[in-house]
Amino acid sequence: MELKPNQVRLMLLQVADAIIAAEPMLSQADRDLGDGDHGLGMARGMEAVKDQLEKLDPGTVEQVFVTTGTAMMSSMGGASGALFGTLFRAGGKALAGRPALDSEGLAVFLQAALDGVMKRGGAKPGDKTMIDALAPAAEEAGKVIGKPLNEALTAVATAAEAGKDASKAMVAQFGRAKTLGDACIGFPDAGACSITIILATMRDFATI
Ligand code: ADP
C-alpha cells in the first residue's frame, strides 16, 4: 500500500483539520508548561496549509510536504513555526524523486524531519520537546520498512504517542517551560502532542 501525491495532499488536509479541532487541547498543554500559544499557532499554520493545499495539483509527494512546511513557516512565526516548517520541508525534500509515499518513504521522511528539527533547534531526545515524539516515531519507521504503509503508520503513531507520554516525566531544557524546572513534571510537551495528532491522523487516513 502506498499513497500517490494527490492522496498525500488529501491526507495532509485531514491532518490540518485534526490540528485545528485539537486547538483547545494543544493550547491547554502549552498553558500547563509555557505561554499557551501553541494551539493557536498550530491552528493558524494549518489554516494556511489548507489554503495552499486546496488549490494545489501536486506532481510529487515532495511538493505536497514542502508546500505544507512553507505554509507553516510563513504563517506561524516564532520558534515553532520555524521548527514545524523545517520538519515538513526537510522531510519532504528527502522524498525527491519518489512517485508515491510507501513505508520506506515514511522512514526517509521522518528521519530527515528529525535531523532537520534537531539541527535547527539544537534540542535532543530527553529535552521535553516535539523531538521526544518525533525521534521514537522515526526509529520505529526504520524498523517497519517493507510493511504496507497503513501498518507502518499504525506502529509509528503508537511510538509517537508513547514518546509523548514519556515526555511527562522530563524536565524541559528548551522554550518557556525551561524556567519551570521540576514543576513541569507530569505534563506532556505541547509540541509532542501535536506530533502525536499529526501521525495518528495520517494512520487513520491510511487505514480507512
Ligand atoms: P513558543 O515556544 O514560541 O511559545 P509554541 O508554543 O508554538 O512556541 O511551541 C512550543 C513547542 O515547540 C514546545 O512544546 C516544543 O515541542 C517545541 N520546541 C520549542 N523549542 C524547541 C527546540 N529547540 N527544538 C524542538 N522543539 C522545540
Ligand code: MG
Ligand atoms: Mg508557546
